[in-house]
Amino acid sequence: MAPRPLEDYLDMARHSAEPTGSAPAVAPGLRDRVLGRRKFLTYLVAGSTLTVAAKVGFDTLAPGTASALVPSPPQPADVTDLGDILIMAGKPTEGLLIQLEIQEDGNVRVELPRMEVGQGLTTSVAMLVAEELDVPLSAVYMPLAPARPELLFNQLTGGSNSIRSLFGPVRAAAAVARGRLLAAASEQLRVPVGDLQLADGVVVGPSDVRAAIGTLTGAAAALPLGELTAAPKKPSDYKLVGSPVSRVDARAMVTGEFKYTLDLDIPDATPAMVRRPPTINGTVDSVNNEKDVRSMPGVIDVVVIPSGVAVVAETFGQALDAKDALDVTWKKGTVDGLSDAEIKEQLRGAALPFAVPAAGELTIDAEFDFAFASHAPMETNSAVADVRPDGAEIWSGLKSPIVAQQAIAKEIGLPENLVKVNVVQSGGSFGRRLFFDGALEAAQISKATGRVIKLMWTRVDDMRHGRARAGSFHRVRVTHAADHVLSFEHRVASVETDTKHGLGEILTATAASLPVGGNMSFAQTMFLTTVKCPYNFGAVTQVLNEIPLDMHTGSWRSVYSANTRGAEEIIVDEIAAKLGRDPVEFRLEALKEDRYRAVLEKVADEGGWGAKMDKGFAQGVAFHAEYKSCTACLVEIDARDPQDPRVTKAVIAGDFGLPINPRGLESQLLGGLTDAISTTLRAGLHIEDGLPLEGSYSQFHYARQADSPTDVKIFIMPANDKGDPGGAGELGVPAAVGAIGNAYARATGIAPRSFPINFPVDFDPFPR
Amino acid sequence: MPNYTFTVNGREVTVDAPADLPTLWALRDKLGVTGPKYGCGIDVCKACTSHLDGEAFNPCATPVSEVEGREVTTIEGLADGDELHPVQEAWLEQDVAQCGYCQPGQIMAAVALLKRTSNPTDEEIDAIENVCRCGSYFRIREAIKSAAEKM
Ligand code: FES
Ligand code: FES
Numbered sequence: 042m043a044p045r046p047l048e049d050y051l052d053m054a055r056h057s058a059e060p061t062g063s064a065p066a067v068a069p070g071l072r073d074r075v076l077g078r079r080k081f082l083t084y085l086v087a088g089s090t091l092t093v094a095a096k097v098g099f100d101t102l103a104p105g106t107a108s109a110l111v112p113s114p115p116q117p118a119d120v121t122d123l124g125d126i127l128i129m130a131g132k133p134t135e136g137l138l139i140q141l142e143i144q145e146d147g148n149v150r151v152e153l154p155r156m157e158v159g160q161g162l163t164t165s166v167a168m169l170v171a172e173e174l175d176v177p178l179s180a181v182y183m184p185l186a187p188a189r190p191e192l193l194f195n196q197l198t199g200g201s202n203s204i205r206s207l208f209g210p211v212r213a214a215a216a217v218a219r220g221r222l223l224a225a226a227s228e229q230l231r232v233p234v235g236d237l238q239l240a241d242g243v244v245v246g247p248s249d250v251r252a253a254i255g256t257l258t259g260a261a262a263a264l265p266l267g268e269l270t271a272a273p274k275k276p277s278d279y280k281l282v283g284s285p286v287s288r289v290d291a292r293a294m295v296t297g298e299f300k301y302t303l304d305l306d307i308p309d310a311t312p313a314m315v316r317r318p319p320t321i322n323g324t325v326d327s328v329n330n331e332k333d334v335r336s337m338p339g340v341i342d343v344v345v346i347p348s349g350v351a352v353v354a355e356t357f358g359q360a361l362d363a364k365d366a367l368d369v370t371w372k373k374g375t376v377d378g379l380s381d382a383e384i385k386e387q388l389r390g391a392a393l394p395f396a397v398p399a400a401g402e403l404t405i406d407a408e409f410d411f412a413f414a415s416h417a418p419m420e421t422n423s424a425v426a427d428v429r430p431d432g433a434e435i436w437s438g439l440k441s442p443i444v445a446q447q448a449i450a451k452e453i454g455l456p457e458n459l460v461k462v463n464v465v466q467s468g469g470s471f472g473r474r475l476f477f478d479g480a481l482e483a484a485q486i487s488k489a490t491g492r493v494i495k496l497m498w499t500r501v502d503d504m505r506h507g508r509a510r511a512g513s514f515h516r517v518r519v520t521h522a523a524d525h526v527l528s529f530e531h532r533v534a535s536v537e538t539d540t541k542h543g544l545g546e547i548l549t550a551t552a553a554s555l556p557v558g559g560n561m562s563f564a565q566t567m568f569l570t571t572v573k574c575p576y577n578f579g580a581v582t583q584v585l586n587e588i589p590l591d592m593h594t595g596s597w598r599s600v601y602s603a604n605t606r607g608a609e610e611i612i613v614d615e616i617a618a619k620l621g622r623d624p625v626e627f628r629l630e631a632l633k634e635d636r637y638r639a640v641l642e643k644v645a646d647e648g649g650w651g652a653k654m655d656k657g658f659a660q661g662v663a664f665h666a667e668y669k670s671c672t673a674c675l676v677e678i679d680a681r682d683p684q685d686p687r688v689t690k691a692v693i694a695g696d697f698g699l700p701i702n703p704r705g706l707e708s709q710l711l712g713g714l715t716d717a718i719s720t721t722l723r724a725g726l727h728i729e730d731g732l733p734l735e736g737s738y739s740q741f742h743y744a745r746q747a748d749s750p751t752d753v754k755i756f757i758m759p760a761n762d763k764g765d766p767g768g769a770g771e772l773g774v775p776a777a778v779g780a781i782g783n784a785y786a787r788a789t790g791i792a793p794r795s796f797p798i799n800f801p802v803d804f805d806p807f808p809r
Numbered sequence: 810m811p812n813y814t815f816t817v818n819g820r821e822v823t824v825d826a827p828a829d830l831p832t833l834w835a836l837r838d839k840l841g842v843t844g845p846k847y848g849c850g851i852d853v854c855k856a857c858t859s860h861l862d863g864e865a866f867n868p869c870a871t872p873v874s875e876v877e878g879r880e881v882t883t884i885e886g887l888a889d890g891d892e893l894h895p896v897q898e899a900w901l902e903q904d905v906a907q908c909g910y911c912q913p914g915q916i917m918a919a920v921a922l923l924k925r926t927s928n929p930t931d932e933e934i935d936a937i938e939n940v941c942r943c944g945s946y947f948r949i950r951e952a953i954k955s956a957a958e959k960m
Contacts, residue, residue, distance in 0.1 A: 158908055159906075159907035159908025159909065159910075159943050160907070161907070287901065287904040288904055288906060290906075290909070291900070291901050291904060291905075291906050291909075292893075292901060293909075294906040294909030294912050294913075295884075295893070295897040295900045295901060295905075295906065295909075295912060295913075295916060296844075296884065296885065296887075296888055296893070296897065297843070297844025297845075297883065297884030297885045297887075297913045298844075298885070299909055300843070301846075301910060303837075303843075303847075304843035306841070312838060338810070338827050339827075355838070356826075356830065356834040356835075356838035356839065357834050357837070357838060357847070358830045358831050358833070358834035358838070359827075359830070359834075361850070417942055418908070418910075418942055419846070419848050419854070419856060419908065419910040419911050419940065419941070419942045419943075420846070420848075420908070420910045421847070421848070467908065467910075468846070468908045468909070468910025468911075469907075469908040469910060469942050469943055470908075471942075497847065499850065500848060500849040500850065500851075500853075500854070704904055708904070708907055708943075708945070708948075711944060711945065711947055711948065712907060712943050712944040712945070713944075714944065715941075715943075715944020715945075715946060716944060719944075737849050737851060737853050737854070738848075738849060738853050738854050738940045739851075739853045743940060743942060744944065744946070745937075745938055745939075745940060745946075746934060746935050746936075746937050746938070746939070746946045746949065746950065747935035747936070747938075749944070749946035749947060749950075750947065751931050751947075751950065753947040
């Protein structure tokens with residue numbers, strides 16, 4: 042039977058069913074490799090190379106177990122977290138997700154249907170491929186896939202979900218390819234499959250007969266297509282996965298060869314910048330000096346777009362001068378006149394009431410607030426767009442490219458299939474690049490000017506009109522007995538977090554499977570699937586209420602958890618103090634799971650918990666669990682000057698279930714630590730009269746080298762028996778926020794309640 | 810428009826540009842040298858850090874007229890052919906880069922520091938103001954120390 046074109050099978054998959062037809066013979070020698078637990082269906086492309094797509098069985102999720110004090114029942118996120126929901130939403134298209142091609146030169150090409158923003162996915166996913174296929178890591182080539190609308194909900198990078206959602210499909214595709222290559226080698230070398238070994242891209246048999254996989258790829262593709270079952274390796278057999286590997290793109294980065302969006306050499310791409318309104322979401326009324334600006338050196342065109350006035354020029358330097366020279370009359374924005382004080386007042390009013398009444402002496406009540414925080418990735422918002430009457434092509438760093446493609450096509454009036462959206466690896470995201478506003482603007486400008494446009498946002502605009510974590514207010518109430526907690530309640534009020542980048546549709550599509558019932562708001566659903574209390578604290582309730590202000594918000598690394606769980610970890614220390622308990626011991630007793638205790642014990646040991654510190658110095662510790670992973674963080678702080686504290690040392694342990702690349706995971710935890718140092722101590726946005734005041738890193742005080750510890754130790758716990766990897770990208774922030782807050786409190790005697798702790802307007806804002 | 814002639818990574822170049830055009834845009838937009846990155850344009854983030862006559866400078870805040878007749882070295886000019894500079898090697902060894910966007914500037918700042926002092930203290934490393942929004946600072950510190958040992 043000839044292999045059928047991939048499209049046929051994709052079509053079948055799309056229209057519900059698995060491929061049917063007479064079951065062809067299983068390739069020789071493969072039967073004994075069959076494992077029952079997972080079943081793979083393969084789809085092949087005809088041709089001279091083996092191209093496989095594979096569908097993998099779905100493991101049912103077991104609820105976490107609780108062990109007792111006053112046991113708290115499992116919370117929604119213990120059963121089904123946001124990551125699980127994203128995986129569920131991706132199920133119908135999972136068979137299309139990964140296509141793996143073995144090329145004749147022995148290289149393996151796999152397009153990554155996720156976005157690389159520095160989190161190291163192109164390394165860790167390539168490691169999975171190399172491991173399963175037994176090829177060198179350097180043979181795996183992993184470009185980012187452009188928008189693939191057929192993937193529906195399965196091309197969104199967020200929720201710490203990439204490795205979790207790709208782990209099964211990638212290994213399935215690779216295992217199938219491996220099985221086919223061995224079967225082809227078996228025929229070619231006339232050696233039973235059981236006597237063949239695949240290593241370093243070469244199949245080797247008895248008396249050293251050999252075949253490189255590139256020479257087998259055509260034959261492997263031509264083998265009868267069947268319900269081929271092949272098992273991926275057992276984690277205990279891993280050689281590469283689980284060992285520390287350096288980033289595959291590091292060399293290009295340190296030599297300056299690495300190309301970000303605006304470094305791409307796209308013919309005729311012309312610089313453009315946009316003059317933006319003095320308040321968020323303001324619009325253009327009139328441009329009063331267009332003629333003068335058009336005559337400035339290098340200026341090519343000036344056009345009004347919905348978000349401002351675009352200037353196209355020969356260089357970005359000239360575009361910048363010209364857009365600054367524009368005299369524009371603006372119409373009002375959506376939050377004109379609004380400032381921090383009023384936002385805080387609205388938030389206080391929005392926090393929902395506690396269920397448990399205060400019990401006098403046996404109650405701890407506390408309030409916290411957190412300022413807005415800019416995502417501020419180093420590479421500002423940027424995109425290249427080439428819009429023509431008969432088609433368009435876009436290049437940008439996009440974490441939700443399918444939604445971007447739909448929106449851009451609609452905006453420029455072209456059918457979606459004529460708009461190609463390329464995903465470009467970008468200089469950071471932290472949640473920011475879920476939004477495609479830059480790509481949309483570039484498309485608008487390109488259409489209006491008839492040119493290929495490369496759009497760059499200024500840093501000032503990126504901070505003021507870009508995205509930010511929403512400001513939030515928190516009320517926590519704890520009631521306790523003499524030595525343990527009876528109830529733990531947390532009421533969060535937050536400015537609305539914008540999720541109009543596809544996540545809304547995903548939650549709607551999976552509504553029937555959500556772990557929360559009733560008429561719960563969208564925000565509360567997302568909140569409860571990302572935030573949980575890891576302790577046996579009796580009756581636990583956590584509730585979010587949002588206020589609908591139309592500002593440019595967005596999920597910021599760890600979404601609600603940095604604030605919510607950070608504040609809770611500070612309260613945990615205060616409970617321990619009130620009960621006369623050591624913070625580590627108290628946590629060890631109250632934590633729900635052994636693996637939780639293990640990371641805490643690790644940092645307490647390695648970090649010398651309890652060491653005597655000089656006046657003004659202190660240790661602080663905290664714990665956090667999310668997306669099937671957990672972490673503990675211990676820091677030391679020098680807060681002799683409470684207005685200018687420095688975290689001097691950090692010891693962090695992370696349990697990621699099955700760690701794929703410990704070196705990359707350390708990087709993620711290090712980044713989370715720096716984020717926590719920044720937003721806990723100094724970095725935030727002041728909102729004044731409808732606009733953030735901060736416009737650069739001299740004002741939004743993201744940590745520099747001088748703010749970061751000189752001693753950092755990070756430990757990645759060995760694989761546990763659960764067998765699957767947990768989420769990694771966001772885990773590091775909340776525990777570090779708690780640890781820093783706790784260290785600050787112990788060093789200064791000041792209970793931290795308002796974040797960032799030191800937050801004066803210590804600069805002259807840029808003109809609006 | 811006036812012409813300005815200078816060398817970039819050992820090659821003589823001439824650009825036709827207004828005198829006040831920041832060198833960053835002469836490099837990126839006129840010469841296609843994209844290693845130096847834009848991160849703020851006002852000498853704050855240091856993402857554009859390169860060398861002028863062997864010392865660290867920030868091309869976003871240096872008009873092209875000021876580099877006339879001088880030697881500009883960007884990240885692309887640091888390695889000797891395929892042979893990386895020891896600081897680049899140290900960056901690989903410590904696996905410093907996350908998104909990588911700040912790293913050309915970080916590396917050029919570190920090279921300049923190591924030219925001034927072969928054995929920098931933590932305080933001297935602290936004085937490097939380059940922002941890394943991915944928060945890779947500790948690995949940057951370790952890489953500088955490791956490069957210092959080997960150089
Ligand atoms: S771009 Fe030059 S210092 Fe920021
Ligand atoms: S590595 Fe991303 S900004 Fe430094």
